[in-house]
Amino acid sequence: MASMEMSRSLPRSRRDPEGRTPRQDKFSVLLPTYNERENLPLIVWLLVKSFTESGINYEIIIIDDGSPDGTREVAEQLEKIYGSDKILLRPREKKLGLGTAYIHGMKHATGNYIIIMDADLSHHPKFIPEFIRKQKEGNFDIVSGTRYKGNGGVYGWDLKRKIISRGANFITQILLRPGASDLTGSFRLYRKEVLQKLIEKCVSKGYVFQMEMIVRARQLNYTVGEVPISFVDRVYGESKLGGNEIVSFLKGLLTLFATT
């Protein structure tokens, strides 16, 4: 809790307008949501729990793309419960895609680090303090959660899904030699300026967007650290990985192969 004592002892005039004392880090979590009425309160509760238990300065930015199921109403309730300095609602009118959601969210982020993650409880906030520790340890520009190394893993995948996942990752490693074991993962910590720079350069969508971020990062000589995470897939049963997604993944992969 040293950081909290520091902020109390410094006179108010010394604090910057975003509520950060010099040398104190703030972490902005970007949560793009679409029809996450059930999961949103739970993920926010887990995030608040993780951050307060570790004494980390944070904010959660919820970017809802006009969900028809009432996600926005739930988000408003959460804002009342936890405070509008911790829960920022920055919704959009309709489903506009992940890249633009990040851009939109970052415009309102007052943290110097950005955490991106899924809002469907497949990513557990308990790993965030480990990401932060890893980032400090190696002064990394990006820390990526990996399901494929250390004691990282998944829950809820059948054999077919595992084969597709490992197979795709193998081909990706051979073709792109990216220096990171889990390219399609979307549970990451970025320095804010790094994320801004990378989003400008990335052109792909979906899984390939996350891959392209890491590939471009390596091109720009940014450093990437990894932390094993567990991915609890409760959605796989409903949304099987279809032929379409595999085809667009391969197309995206080959495009990256030929252009980077």
Next chain:
Amino acid sequence: MTKLAQWLWGLALLGSTWAALTMGPTLGLELPLTCREVLWPLPAYLLVTIGCFALGTVGYRVATFHDCEDAALELQTQIQEARADLARKGLRF
């Protein structure tokens, strides 16, 4: 240089070396027959070996893919805890 360009360069280099060595007599290079007998089918052998290695690696990784049972259980417990706590704080689900 793009990854594709690197691959094409690498393959061109290896390919031309192999071609030069196997077409020895035509290009004035003389190698013992045993060498040439091995060299000639080498690309095919390499392809098969690489294919087996790839299958083996993916198979091994699938077999050792960590199943996070405890993570799932922990999440279930925490979901219950979260719902109770949020209800206390006034959230209407």
